[in-house]
Amino acid sequence: MxxxxxxxxxxxxxxxxxxxxxxxxxxxxxxxxxxxxxTLAKSPQRMQEFTTLSGxxxxxxxxxxxxxxxxxxxxxxxxxxxxxxxxxxATMHRxxxxxxxxxxxxxTAEDTNQRFRYLxxxxxxxxxxxxxxxxxxxxxxxxxxxxxEVGKCGVAISSLAxxxxxxxxxxxxxxxxxxxxxxxxxxxxxxxxxxxxxxxxGWKKLSGTIQNDILKEYIAQKEYIYPxxxxxxxxxxxxxxxxxxxxxxxxxxxxxxxxxxxxxxAIQELAFTLRxxxxxxxxxxxxxxxVDAFVxxxxxxxxxxxxxxEEIAKYRAARxxxxxxxxxxxxxxxxxxxxLRFHTQTAGCSLTAQQPYNNVVRTAxxxxxxxxxxxxxxxxxxxxxxxxxxxxxxxxxxxxxxxxIAHETGATNTVDPLGGSYFVETLxxxxxxxxxxxxxxxxxxxxMVAAIExxxxxxxxxxxxxxxxxxxxKKEKIMVGVNDFVSKEKPLEILQxxxxxxxxxxxxxSKLRAERSNDEVQRRLSALRTAATGKDNLMPFIYDAVKAxxxxxxxxxxxxDVFGTYEEVAIT
Amino acid sequence: xxxxxxxxxxxxxxxxxxxxxxRDAGMEVIYTGLRQTPEMIASAALQEDVDVIGLSILSxxxxxxxxxxxxxxxxxxxTDVTVLVGGIIPEADxxxxxxxxxxxxxxxxxxxxxxxxxxxxxxATAS
Numbered sequence: 056m057x058x059x060x061x062x063x064x065x066x067x068x069x070x071x072x073x074x075x076x077x078x079x080x081x082x083x084x085x086x087x088x089x090x091x092x093x094t095l096a097k098s099p100q101r102m103q104e105f106t107t108l109s110g111x112x113x114x115x116x117x118x119x120x121x122x123x124x125x126x127x128x129x130x131x132x133x134x135x136x137x138x139x140x141x142x143x144x145a146t147m148h149r150x151x152x153x154x155x156x157x158x159x160x161x162x163t164a165e166d167t168n169q170r171f172r173y174l175x176x177x178x179x180x181x182x183x184x185x186x187x188x189x190x191x192x193x194x195x196x197x198x199x200x201x202x203x204e205v206g207k208c209g210v211a212i213s214s215l216a217x218x219x220x221x222x223x224x225x226x227x228x229x230x231x232x233x234x235x236x237x238x239x240x241x242x243x244x245x246x247x248x249x250x251x252x253x254x255x256x257g258w259k260k261l262s263g264t265i266q267n268d269i270l271k272e273y274i275a276q277k278e279y280i281y282p283x284x285x286x287x288x289x290x291x292x293x294x295x296x297x298x299x300x301x302x303x304x305x306x307x308x309x310x311x312x313x314x315x316x317x318x319x320x321a322i323q324e325l326a327f328t329l330r331x332x333x334x335x336x337x338x339x340x341x342x343x344x345x346v347d348a349f350v351x352x353x354x355x356x357x358x359x360x361x362x363x364x365e366e367i368a369k370y371r372a373a374r375x376x377x378x379x380x381x382x383x384x385x386x387x388x389x390x391x392x393x394x395l396r397f398h399t400q401t402a403g404c405s406l407t408a409q410q411p412y413n414n415v416v417r418t419a420x421x422x423x424x425x426x427x428x429x430x431x432x433x434x435x436x437x438x439x440x441x442x443x444x445x446x447x448x449x450x451x452x453x454x455x456x457x458x459x460i461a462h463e464t465g466a467t468n469t470v471d472p473l474g475g476s477y478f479v480e481t482l483x484x485x486x487x488x489x490x491x492x493x494x495x496x497x498x499x500x501x502x503m504v505a506a507i508e509x510x511x512x513x514x515x516x517x518x519x520x521x522x523x524x525x526x527x528x529k530k531e532k533i534m535v536g537v538n539d540f541v542s543k544e545k546p547l548e549i550l551q552x553x554x555x556x557x558x559x560x561x562x563x564x565s566k567l568r569a570e571r572s573n574d575e576v577q578r579r580l581s582a583l584r585t586a587a588t589g590k591d592n593l594m595p596f597i598y599d600a601v602k603a604x605x606x607x608x609x610x611x612x613x614x615x616d617v618f619g620t621y622e623e624v625a626i627t
Numbered sequence: 628x629x630x631x632x633x634x635x636x637x638x639x640x641x642x643x644x645x646x647x648x649x650r651d652a653g654m655e656v657i658y659t660g661l662r663q664t665p666e667m668i669a670s671a672a673l674q675e676d677v678d679v680i681g682l683s684i685l686s687x688x689x690x691x692x693x694x695x696x697x698x699x700x701x702x703x704x705x706t707d708v709t710v711l712v713g714g715i716i717p718e719a720d721x722x723x724x725x726x727x728x729x730x731x732x733x734x735x736x737x738x739x740x741x742x743x744x745x746x747x748x749x750x751a752t753a754s
Binding site: 441443 | 740
């Protein structure tokens with residue numbers, strides 16, 4: 056299909072691969088036949104086909120011919136007004152910079168508390184908590200399956216006691232806090248709320264987010280505990296609880312980041328994330344909540360990968376799709392429901408183990424795309440991402456990257472600087488169209504839970520990730536320092552986490568179990584188990600158990616007893 | 628060949644790609660799925676009578692998992708099975724893993740062809 060741009064003659068150049076139905080103006084044709092043809096005759100293009108990182112074809116040149124059906128007033132509109140293409144606030148980063156929210160967590164609660172306070176002292180404006188694998192999977196640090204894993208990928212939190220240490224000297228009433236926790240999100244959130252109460256921070260003012268997005272676990276991150284139905288029940292319980300008790304707190308961060316990290320294309324990331332969002336909206340409405348009551352507390356989380364313009368188009372398309380869906384599908388009347396708010400993290404999977412200092416450059420460019428795409432919050436990865444959790448040194452450079460973008464580049468001087476670009480508007484349209492195709496396909500399957508049960512998004516992602524690997528192996532896609540521009544280098548100094556964390560946690564847990572009222576714990580776990588078999592909102596029961604210092608593992612086990620556990624059928 | 632995901636980690640992009648690449652290269656590959664203990668992996672390897680085990684470990688738990696698995700393989704008399712590890716393995720930990728009997732360690736950025744070649748030539752490269 057791709058034509059050879061050999062340019063051996065001076066006649067009309069071969070058609071561009073990514074053009075369909077566009078009608079160039081006579082002036083543009085003149086350019087093609089004269090100036091372009093002459094250039095191609097002298098030297099052909101570097102590649103037969105130019106595609107984004109995701110494989111989306113890109114034209115040589117974008118002109119008004121690409122926007123024949125586009126209407127600026129309708130499709131671009133104005134920031135802070137539907138369909139929000141240009142951003143969800145009228146002044147965007149001129150009014151307020153995005154929250155600089157670095158994901159952090161390792162070792163014990165003390166270790167992470169120290170890193171939190173360091174990052175805040177260096178100018179970050181929000182907290183983001185990384186938990187270790189045992190915590191993410193609902194196991195205490197001293198569980199048999201936790202061996203070797205305690206504190207290695209994030210902070211070890213087994214009880215309210217650990218949570219109290221985690222936020223020591225951090226006023227939760229003043230600092231917005233995000234927690235990356237999914238299957239046990241309700242339990243960790245209950246611990247956070249208990250700490251807030253102890254600090255006398257009013258729940259009505261608390262600002263933050265729990266990730267709490269179980270659908271993407273089945274699709275990509277695979278940190279599920281329970282089967283889909285009871286897991287969704289737990290999520291909707293948190294939505295309900297949040298509407299009543301914590302109106303400023305995001306009860307979910309509907310995530311595309313992990314879907315992308317698993318190897319999806321940009322369009323798949325967008326489509327699966329937004330379709331997950333629609334699934335949560337529908338389940339919430341089936342519970343009896345008004346769409347405009349709970350959806351304003353739903354937030355999103357996207358990846359910022361390396362293809363600069365594809366990412367910017369993706370964020371702009373996201374806002375347009377969400378607005379349309381809220382108004383057309385659910386008859387929403389509240390602008391706060393229509394406006395998609397998102398956090399972004401630069402792409403971990405794009406960072407290399409080889410020549411790790413190159414990663415500072417990758418992260419900076421990805422972060423800039425997120426800013427130009429209108430993100431509300433941003434985490435920038437550290438240069439040692441492919442080797443270990445970040446050292447303080449590497450984490451500082453990552454934070455400074457955001458501060459330099461904010462204060463030195465002029466990227467925040469105007470709203471949606473790329474608006475009106477023939478290229479960016481066309482790409483936004485194309486990404487939007489591609490996403491709607493997927494969304495409608497999943498609708499036809501009966502929704503996202505049904506699609507997951509038949510392995511549809513998982514298979515799409517596996518295919519896309521394999522295609523990309525083949526492209527790398529064949530050097531059709533280049534990764535600098537890995538499959539080209541290779542050089543020898545010395546090993547990096549990286550963060551070491553050893554088994555002393557596990558030993559400390561084991562001691563702490565013994566002490567906790569000895570000092571609390573075990574009768575009270577058993578009573579509350581029993582009450583939770585009973586409630587889990589019925590239809591009551593489980594948050595109050597979980598909160599009660601947490602306050603009595605039942606451990607994370609004990610509470611999750613109580614729910615395992617009732618809900619059972621989930622095992623996927625692996626799709627390779 | 629058995630591809631296994633030991634420990635709690637659910638990041639399976641690499642494991643799945645390797646399994647598919649090896650199948651495309653003509654090998655018989657079994658993928659264990661997630662959250663396997665060393666016991667489960669050793670049992671599966673014995674049951675399926677595999678020649679090679681590939682572990683995917685990104686969680687930092689490699690210094691616990693690898694010696695445990697190698698010990699179990701020895702107990703079961705499976706000392707002729709080649710064990711490879713891919714994932715996030717700090718350079719400083721490589722000698723320890725090699726000493727435990729791991730035949731090859733593949734960091735991020737390894738091409739699928741390199742792994743296929745290593746497996747095909749493994750008797751020659753056995754150290």
